[in-house]
Each structure stands twice: as structure tokens, then as C-alpha cells.
Amino acid sequence: MALPVAEWRGRAARLWAALDPALRERLAAASLHDAVRLGCDLLRTEEEAALAQLCHRAATDKKPEAASWYREQGNREFKRGRYQAALRLYSKVCLEDIARAESHGYPDRLLPKVLLRKAECLLCLGRLQDAQDILRVLESKIALDGVMTTHLTRLKKLSQLKVKLGEKERCPEPAQEARGGIQGEPEIWEENSRISGASSSLGLGFDAERGRHLVASQDIVPGQSLVKEEAFVSVLCPGESLPLQDGDTAWDTGATNADLYCHRCLRQLLASVPCQGCSYAKYCSQDCADMAWQQYHRTECSLGALLLTLGVFCHVALRTVLLAGFAEVSRLVAWSHRGDKSLQNPEASCKPLSEAADAGAGSRGVPGCDSSGRYQSSYQALFHLLPHTEQHSPEHKFLCTLSVVAVCKQLQAAGLEAAVLSQESPQQQPKPKTCESTSDGLSPELKTVAEAMLRHVLQLQCNAQAITVMQELGPGDGAVVDKKPVRLATAFFPVLSLLNHSCCPNTSVSFSGTAATVRASQPISSGQEVLHCYGPHWCRMRVAERQQLLSQYFFECRCPACLEELESGVKSVVSIRNSFCCPKCQAQMQGEEDILCCSNEACATSTSRDHLSGRLQDLQQQIKKALSLLRVGKADQAIKMLLKCQMDAGTFLSPEHLLMGEMEDHLAQVYATLGKWQEAARHLKKSIEIVEMHHGPSSVETGHELFKLAQILFNGFAVSEALSTIQRAEGILSVHFGPQNAQIQELQEMKACLSELPRNILQRT
Numbered sequence: 001m002a003l004p005v006a007e008w009r010g011r012a013a014r015l016w017a018a019l020d021p022a023l024r025e026r027l028a029a030a031s032l033h034d035a036v037r038l039g040c041d042l043l044r045t046e047e048e049a050a051l052a053q054l055c056h057r058a059a060t061d062k063k064p065e066a067a068s069w070y071r072e073q074g075n076r077e078f079k080r081g082r083y084q085a086a087l088r089l090y091s092k093v094c095l096e097d098i099a100r101a102e103s104h105g106y107p108d109r110l111l112p113k114v115l116l117r118k119a120e121c122l123l124c125l126g127r128l129q130d131a132q133d134i135l136r137v138l139e140s141k142i143a144l145d146g147v148m149t150t151h152l153t154r155l156k157k158l159s160q161l162k163v164k165l166g167e168k169e170r171c172p173e174p175a176q177e178a179r180g181g182i183q184g185e186p187e188i189w190e191e192n193s194r195i196s197g198a199s200s201s202l203g204l205g206f207d208a209e210r211g212r213h214l215v216a217s218q219d220i221v222p223g224q225s226l227v228k229e230e231a232f233v234s235v236l237c238p239g240e241s242l243p244l245q246d247g248d249t250a251w252d253t254g255a256t257n258a259d260l261y262c263h264r265c266l267r268q269l270l271a272s273v274p275c276q277g278c279s280y281a282k283y284c285s286q287d288c289a290d291m292a293w294q295q296y297h298r299t300e301c302s303l304g305a306l307l308l309t310l311g312v313f314c315h316v317a318l319r320t321v322l323l324a325g326f327a328e329v330s331r332l333v334a335w336s337h338r339g340d341k342s343l344q345n346p347e348a349s350c351k352p353l354s355e356a357a358d359a360g361a362g363s364r365g366v367p368g369c370d371s372s373g374r375y376q377s378s379y380q381a382l383f384h385l386l387p388h389t390e391q392h393s394p395e396h397k398f399l400c401t402l403s404v405v406a407v408c409k410q411l412q413a414a415g416l417e418a419a420v421l422s423q424e425s426p427q428q429q430p431k432p433k434t435c436e437s438t439s440d441g442l443s444p445e446l447k448t449v450a451e452a453m454l455r456h457v458l459q460l461q462c463n464a465q466a467i468t469v470m471q472e473l474g475p476g477d478g479a480v481v482d483k484k485p486v487r488l489a490t491a492f493f494p495v496l497s498l499l500n501h502s503c504c505p506n507t508s509v510s511f512s513g514t515a516a517t518v519r520a521s522q523p524i525s526s527g528q529e530v531l532h533c534y535g536p537h538w539c540r541m542r543v544a545e546r547q548q549l550l551s552q553y554f555f556e557c558r559c560p561a562c563l564e565e566l567e568s569g570v571k572s573v574v575s576i577r578n579s580f581c582c583p584k585c586q587a588q589m590q591g592e593e594d595i596l597c598c599s600n601e602a603c604a605t606s607t608s609r610d611h612l613s614g615r616l617q618d619l620q621q622q623i624k625k626a627l628s629l630l631r632v633g634k635a636d637q638a639i640k641m642l643l644k645c646q647m648d649a650g651t652f653l654s655p656e657h658l659l660m661g662e663m664e665d666h667l668a669q670v671y672a673t674l675g676k677w678q679e680a681a682r683h684l685k686k687s688i689e690i691v692e693m694h695h696g697p698s699s700v701e702t703g704h705e706l707f708k709l710a711q712i713l714f715n716g717f718a719v720s721e722a723l724s725t726i727q728r729a730e731g732i733l734s735v736h737f738g739p740q741n742a743q744i745q746e747l748q749e750m751k752a753c754l755s756e757l758p759r760n761i762l763q764r765t
């Protein structure tokens with residue numbers, strides 16, 4: 001995803017291996033500037049042809065996926081009148097959904113959801129009368145079926161939509177995002193005067209060991225916002241299809257990120273505005289489409305297949321340069337050359353800029369600051385992120401060089417150079433440059449662009465920030481919403497990049513569109529460094545795996561968790577909790593070798609590790625099968641199968657094994673789809689115990705489980721328990737995501753709904 005496709009990587013590797021050793025050495029030691037010059041010569045016509053071939057495949061691969069969704073024909077209609085077209089499109093989808101639901105013989109389960117979605121869509125499109133009609137149909141359907149067979153979640157949604165409809169009818173035009181009387185506590189936020197987007201309770205530190213880093217300048221409480229930053233650049237990861245499975249509604253199948261989220265702002269698409277020139281860019285609105293076109297897409301539009309083939313990092317690098325503008329790019333590239341020379345050292349260019357000359361640094365000498373000493377979320381700050389030029393392997397640098405040169409050659413060949421270099425208004429079409437596509441050389445300006453792009457691609461290895469969203473999983477009947485974080489885009493956040501890594505971080509990061517918010521996840525006292533986990537968290541993997549993953553960042557983690565596990569030889573909690581137990585006496589199995597022995601001396605059973613690992617794999621297969629049964633509506637069989645898996649697991653997995661928790665979670669899910677709320681709650685509580693043991697009682701993971709439990713109790717009318725669970729979930733999730741988070745709002749709506757319950761329910765039963 002991040003890197004070019006395997007075939008192109010392989011080709012670059014073969015080319016590298018065939019190079020003259022002297023040339024390899026030269027390339028390995030080359031500055032970015034020289035690497036680009038050499039790369040221009042080394043990207044020969046045959047490589048370009050091979051790349052073009054690969055691009056062709058990427059372009060054709062996209063089509064079948066596209067067909068499964070609602071877009072192709074609807075998209076064409078969009079171009080004329082977008083709301084009518086959108087509506088037609090949505091109606092079509094809904095009709096298909098309804099037909100499909102009926103053909104499966106369980107319309108009752110899906111129809112209300114489909115109708116609710118259609119009403120919501122109509123509401124968003126301003127078709128109030130139609131929305132009202134749908135809501136009326138839905139209400140009568142619910143009245144007919146009786147309240148107990150439907151979900152309280154749905155009733156709540158229905159009443160929310162009615163409130164929204166009422167609001168829209170009263171003040172039709174600027175659709176207010178009024179949240180029906182739910183008050184999010186205003187967050188205390190004072191921006192730092194020296195670091196844009198950072199809280200005033202932080203300070204910027206800089207030393208040789210830690211580089212730039214953020215430190216608490218006063219005591220910080222959990223949940224406090226520390227950084228709020230808009231991505232400098234972000235690129236939607238297009239090809240990843242969602243972890244949603246078949247058997248769900250047509251709404252959800254076969255969709256990729258590119259179908260579901262705005263290409264520019266990453267908001268969820270209700271009705272998309274496609275680019276007129278390509279099939280991969282879709283936007284939430286005409287405004288987003290226009291803005292993207294003006295800022296970068298007029299250059300990127302025809303390069304879609306090439307950018308897909310070369311990977312997201314290349315795409316981010318190109319977009320970064322386009323957003324920064326050529327003037328700024330060439331200024332900083334030229335400045336970096338001055339830095340090279342001032343050190344009079346042929347390898348100086350490989351040194352991070354922070355250690356080079358201070359020409360571009362701020363008054364206080366912290367790299368990336370502007371002339372007034374302020375660190376801004378700007379291209380200058382981004383340019384100063386460390387490219388670690390000398391630490392990447394020479395082959396990797398070679399691959400990146402060839403790739404960015406290929407992009408720039410393509411820009412030149414497609415007559416897009418003027419668009420890249422100029423600040424023309426978007427209305428003016430870039431003038432096609434008269435240059436033969438056969439000329440191998442890049443213009444000096446495009447060489448500068450390539451050099452900046454190469455820097456950015458190398459920087460991304462350490463500084464790419466994944467933008468994740470919580471995406472709905474599981475059967476789409478809407479009663480209990482299970483959400484998991486999914487990678488949506490890759491971005492540069494210059495301020496967020498100031499945070500160093502720890503496997504036991506004291507912050508939590510969440511995203512809304514392209515904006516990131518960092519919050520304290522625990523108390524941080526004045527003077528302590530503010531730390532963020534880049535991925536390998538101590539709860540999720542052992543120290544060896546973590547260190548392996550962190551090697552891509554070119555450092556060895558020495559956080560307290562790593563030090564403890566490495567130095568004192570303490571066994572990681574992960575390995576203790578996820579251990580096997582003795583098939584005979586259920587005591588823990590021990591040993592680091594191939595043969596594991598029972599820790600109970602009296603028992604003395606021993607088994608091979610491979611045997612137990614094999615059983616674990618079989619078990620995971622069985623669980624998968626059970627889940628696929630659930631998805632095709634065979635809930636009873638799914639339960640039988642899961643219970644059997646549980647029995648089996650009990651004979652060789654420790655009771656705290658994460659998989660034990662996952663099975664409980666799945667059982668809860670199946671019972672919830674059957675409306676057996678008490679059973680569901682019982683299983684989910686066991687899952688929560690295990691999750692708490694692994695991730696801690698105030699972790700995001702525990703928060704999500706409690707959120708599910710709240711929904712189950714809510715649907716099961718377990719009022720007082722639901723209320724206390726809502727409160728706990730709210731407490732945990734608001735620390736990680738803040739009071740405006742959708743899940744928090746949902747919890748508050750449940751609370752509000754429960755307080756109105758007697759009237760709501762007693763009328764109907």
C-alpha cells in the first residue's frame with residue numbers, strides 16, 4: 001500500500017543488482033540532489049514501458065469493484081443535477097436492498113434499517129416531504145410489528161430523524177448541526193503562542209538524544225487536549241476494501257475507502273460528486289471537488305493509475321509538493337543545498353537538516369521554526385522532518401528515486417509541468433508544454449520537484465501518520481454497533497510529528513476528517529515528555545516484536561515497558577496471558593523451546609509447541625466459520641459452533657487468552673442479533689473482563705467493549721445497569737476522543753432516551 005507494487009519493487013531490485021559496483025557505491029552515498037540526477041539516467045525506456053504496463057493493470061483492476069457499488073451510472077447523472085441524481089441513486093440502492101432483504105426471507109430484520117437510511121439521506125438532500133413519508137411508513141411498520149420485536153436503537157434513530165426533520169422544516173436553509181439539546185462540555189483550550197495547534201500547557205524541547213519533542217510545561221489531566229492539527233497533506237488509501245464481509249446488505253459489500261470517503265476531506269460520503277476526469281476521485285460536495293481540483297487534482301487526475309502503482313507514499317510526496325507550491329519547494333530545496341555545502345563534507349547532505357546549517361532554522365535554533373521562532377504546521381516544518389537519508393538501505397533509496405523520477409517524467413510527458421510550477425488560477429487550463437515525450441531529461445524545475453518528493457518519500461517512513469476512523473463492523477442490523485479502527489489515509493502532521501514514541505504512551509490520538517486531536521490518556525506532570533505510540537503497544541505485542549517493528553523508525557525504544565522486559569527479563573504480560581494451558585490439568589504450560597511442560601510438577605505432562613499452535617489455528621478457522629454462519633442468518637448454528645469452540649479452547653488455552661475473550665464477544669454479538677439481550681450481556685461481560693486484563697480498565701479497547709455493553713443493556717431495557725455502563729463508557733471514551741465524539745453523543749442520546757422511556761414504551765405496549 002505505502003510502497004510501490006511488488007512487480008515494480010522487484011524490477012528496481014534487479015536493476016540495482018545489475019548496476020556497476022562503483023555506481024552502486026556512488027548512489028548509496030549520493031545526496032538527494034545527486035540521487036535524482038543519477039536516477040534520471042537510470043530510469044530507461046524499458047523500465048518506463050514496464051511501469052506503464054503495470055499501470056494499465058491497476059487501471060483495469062478498478063472497474064469490477066466499481067460496478068458492485070451504486071456509483072457508475074448514477075455518477076454520470078450526478079454531473080447534471082447533483083441532488084436529484086443523488087436521490088435517484090439512493091432510491092435505486094434502497095430498492096435493491098429491500099428486494100434483496102425480501103429474497104433472503106428476513107425483510108423485518110433489514111427493512112427498518114434501509115428505510116431509516118433512506119430517510120436520513122432524503123433529509124440530508126433537503127427532500128423533507130419524502131423523508132416524512134418514509135418515516136411514516138416506518139412508524140406504521142414498527143407499530144404493526146410491536147415494539148418488542150424491534151430495537152430500541154431504531155426507535156431512537158426514528159425519533160432523532162423526526163427531530164431533525166422538524167428543525168429543517170422550521171429553518172430550511174443553513175442546516176444546523178444542532179445536536180438536539182445534548183450539551184458537549186466545552187473543552188478548555190488555549191493555543192500555544194510558539195507552536196501552532198499545540199496547547200499552551202506544552203513546550204518544545206530539542207536535544208541530541210530526543211530530537212525535537214514536546215514536554216508538559218504544567219500538570220496535565222487525562223482527557224485534556226494537547227494538540228489539534230489539520231493534516232498538512234493527506235491521501236486517501238484507495239484500494240483497501242473494508243473488513244465487512246459478504247452476506248451483509250448490498251450497501252456495505254465491495255466498497256472500498258474510495259467509495260465511502262471524500263477524496264479530499266475524508267468525510268463519509270452520503271452522495272458523492274465524482275471527478276469528471278477520472279474514476280477514482282469522489283468528493284462529498286462540489287466545493288471539495290473544486291478545491292481539490294485547484295490545489296492538486298488538476299495535476300493528479302490523469303496520473304491515477306501511476307500513483308496507485310507507485311503507492312501511497314509517492315502520492316503523498318507529490319501532493320505535498322503541489323500543496324506547498326513550487327516557489328516554496330524550490331526555496332527550501334535551494335536552502336538545503338547551502339546547508340550541504342556549508343559543512344564542506346561530501347556526506348553532509350545525508351545528515352539530517354537539524355544538524356546542518358541554521359539558515360532555515362528559527363531564532364532559537366530549533367529546526368523547522370520560522371524566523372520568529374514559532375513552530376507552525378507549515379511546509380517549512382514538514383521539510384525539516386528527518387529524512388534519515390543515510391539510514392535507509394541503498395536499494396530502498398534507489399527504488400524511491402526511480403519512482404519519483406517516473407512521476408516527474410510522466411508530469412512532463414503529460415504536459416503538466418506548467419500546472420506544477422505555476423500558481424495559475426484553476427479556471428485557466430495549464431498550457432500544454434511543447435516538449436517531446438521522448439526526451440529523457442527532466443527540466444531543472446522538475447528535478448527540484450523530484451528531489452523534494454524523494455525527501456518526502458524518505459521522511460514518510462518515520463513520519464507518515466495513519467488517519468484512522470472507527471468503522472462499523474458486523475451484521476448491519478444496527479442494534480449493536482461494533483466499531484473497529486480502520487486505516488483511512490496517510491498524512492503528514494508536522495506538529496504531531498514532534499511527539500516521540502513510547503510503547504506505554506501517555507496520550508491517545510483521534511481523528512475527525514483530516515484533523516487530528518491528541519489527548520492526555522493519563523495524568524502528565526509538568527516537565528514530563530508527552531509521548532505517543534506509533535503502533536507497537538506493550539499490551540499488544542512482546543518486546544521483540546515491538547523492537548522489530550520500531551526498527552523502521554531507526555531507533556531502539558527505551559520506554560519503561562521495553563527496558564523492563566529487556567533488562568530484567570520479565571516475561572511480557574502478552575506472553576503470560578496468551579499462554580497455553582495443560583490439556584490434562586489446566587495449569588500453565590511452560591518453556592521457551594519446542595517442547596512445553598506443565599507447570600504443575602505432579603502432572604508432568606509435556607506437549608510440542610507446534611501441536612498446540614496447530615490446535616490454535618484450527619480453532620481460529622472454526623471461529624471464522626461460525627461468524628460466516630452468522631452473516632447468512634444462521635444464528636442458531638453459529639451459537640452451537642461457538643460454544644463448541646469455547647469448550648475446545650478451554651482444554652488448551654489459558655482462561656485469560658485474548659481469543660477466549662473474542663469468543664465471548666462473538667457469542668454476545670450472535671445473541672444480540674437474536675434479541676436475546678440478557679444472554680448477550682452475560683457473554684459480553686466476560687469478554688470485558690479479559691479485555692480489561694490485557695489492555696487496562698481505562699483503555700480505548702475497554703471503552704469500546706463497554707460501549708457495546710451499553711447498547712445491549714439499552715436494547716434489553718436493563719435501565720439502571722445500562723445507565724451505569726453508559727456512564728463508565730462515557731468516562732473512558734471521552735478521555736480518548738473528547739466530548740464531541742460520535743460514540744459519546746450516542747451514549748448521551750441513549751441516556752436521554754432511557755430517561756424518557758416510560759412514556760415512550762408504555763404507550764406502545
Ligand SMILES: [Zn+2]
Pocket residue numbers: 262263264265266267283284285288
Ligand atoms: Zn469533502
Ligand SMILES: [Zn+2]
Pocket residue numbers: 275276277278279281297300301302
Ligand atoms: Zn480526476
Ligand SMILES: [Zn+2]
Pocket residue numbers: 502503504546557558559560561562563
Ligand atoms: Zn518501548
Ligand SMILES: [Zn+2]
Pocket residue numbers: 582583584585586587598599600603604605
Ligand atoms: Zn498438567
